[in-house]
Amino acid sequence: MFKKLIGAFLVLTLALGLSLAGCAPAAGEGQNGAPATGGEQAAAPDTLDEENDDAPPGAEAQDSGPQDVAPSRVLIAYFSWADNAVVDLPASDDSAAIDALASASLFPPGNTGLLAYWIQENIGGSVFSIQVTDPFPSDFGAGANRVNQELAANARPELAGFVDNIADYDVIFIGFPVWADAPPMAVFSFIEQHDLSGLSIAFFSSFGGGSIGNSVRMLTEALPDGSTIVESTFGASGATFGNAEENIAAWLATLVF
Numbered sequence: 179m180f181k182k183l184i185g186a187f188l189v190l191t192l193a194l195g196l197s198l199a200g201c202a203p204a205a206g207e208g209q210n211g212a213p214a215t216g217g218e219q220a221a222a223p224d225t226l227d228e229e230n231d232d233a234p235p236g237a238e239a240q241d242s243g244p245q246d247v248a249p250s251r252v253l254i255a256y257f258s259w260a261d262n263a264v265v266d267l268p269a270s271d272d273s274a275a276i277d278a279l280a281s282a283s284l285f286p287p288g289n290t291g292l293l294a295y296w297i298q299e300n301i302g303g304s305v306f307s308i309q310v311t312d313p314f315p316s317d318f319g320a321g322a323n324r325v326n327q328e329l330a331a332n333a334r335p336e337l338a339g340f341v342d343n344i345a346d347y348d349v350i351f352i353g354f355p356v357w358a359d360a361p362p363m364a365v366f367s368f369i370e371q372h373d374l375s376g377l378s379i380a381f382f383s384s385f386g387g388g389s390i391g392n393s394v395r396m397l398t399e400a401l402p403d404g405s406t407i408v409e410s411t412f413g414a415s416g417a418t419f420g421n422a423e424e425n426i427a428a429w430l431a432t433l434v435f
């Protein structure tokens with residue numbers, strides 16, 4: 179029953195979320211709108227009223243505001259270069275602020291972080307930024323070398339933070355940039371170091387001029403038995419990122435968990 183509710187809830191609250199978007203954290207906002215960092219605990223979700231299964235989803239919306247409208251057992255976990263790179267430029271030098279529509283940005287929230295915000299804007303939920311204890315260098319060449327080494331070694335980089343209350347969620351969106359046709363290895367660390375069994379899992383991704391590559395297959399193989407993978411995956415390329423906000427809303431409207 180709950181999963182049906184979530185599905186209906188997603189569709190219904192998409193419309194509500196769009197009309198209430200002004201109240202939700204804005205994509206690309208400063209610190210007020212920033213997601214929990216890898217070192218912080220994602221906010222505990224509200225729980226749906228299990229005894230009130232027959233009530234229409236979002237029935238309390240008009241009384242309580244948008245935070246109570248959203249499906250509340252949703253976690254949006256994402257990895258972004260922007261949250262995992264050391265920026266060693268003088269404060270006055272913003273030359274590292276690479277065009278976020280086409281390239282990885284060094285500054286939060288990053289492209290994948292933006293996608294995460296837009297998911298939250300539409301359906302609510304808690305946002306968690308996956309972060310490693312050893313950040314990447316901001317120099318692209320040096321960073322790319324490490325990416326390739328970690329991929330070749332099938333590494334599991336150490337995570338800086340964890341979602342301690344993962345059992346409180348029913349649905350998890352996992353977002354990542356494509357790196358060398360694969361997800362960052364820290365996403366595997368996240369998947370393997372949290373108990374995702376029993377959760378419905380949907381992937382979203384941003385990439386440059388390539389494609390999502392082998393990423394979904396690789397991540398799917400790493401998931402535990404008992405997890406339900408949503409077959410539809412969202413991807414925003416550099417060329418389509420300008421339309422990603424509306425495209426991700428349209429994708430969310432198709433999902434049934």
Ligand SMILES: Cc1cc2nc3c(=O)[nH]c(=O)nc-3n(C[C@H](O)[C@H](O)[C@H](O)COP(=O)(O)O)c2cc1C
Pocket residue numbers: 257258259260280281282283287288289290291321322325354355356357358359360384385386387388389
């Ligand atoms: C080290 C590295 C490797 C990348 N490899 C690919 C790739 O194989 N294919 C692709 O389309 N984009 C690739 N990209 C581009 C990123 O996937 C893209 O810029 C993404 O939107 C960055 O998201 P972020 O800002 O959340 O990190 C790569 C970027 C970096 C930094």
